[in-house]
Amino acid sequence: MASNATAASRMLKGYRKRWRIECLFRALKTKGFRLENTHMTRPTHVTRLLCLLTLAYVWSVLVGIDQDTALKKHGRRAWSVVTLGLRALVRASSRQIGTSMDELLHLIQFWTPDQTTAVESVGY
Incomplete structure (x- = not known):
């Protein structure tokens, strides 16, 4: 990036x-949520769906941060936190009731205030 309009630190903050918004839209479109496959056109329906998918995205990030995965040679995770979180949520919710209730309750606890501040410390 190059600009003479503002200070470099302000430009990087923007x-x-x-980039966070780009990551959200990528996840909503092609990385698991497939928003474009709904073919919805009514604005109120699209707005509601977008709100629900954004909450699901945030939950996936919160759960994904907690997941362990292999690291690549450059030190980054082999899978994104969104992918890891979404897989864990699908796995926990698709199992028979009773066998994975503890796991699902654990994943629901990520909505508590002390857990949601973990996102800020990771940089999301």
Whole structure:
């Protein structure tokens, strides 16, 4: 990035914010949520669906941060936190009731305030 319009630190802050939004839209479109496959056109329905999917995305991030995965040679995770979280949520919710209730309750606890601050410390 190059600009003479503003200070570099302010420009990078804006870019980080933009990148988070890009990651959200990528996850909503092609990385698991497949928003475009709904073919919805009514604005109120699209708005509601987008709100629900955004909550699901945040939950996936919270759960994914807690998941262990292999690291690549450069030190980054082999799978994104969104993918890891979404897989864990699908796995826990698709099992028979009773056998995975503890796991599902554990994943629901990620909505508590002390858990949601973990996202800020990781950089999401």
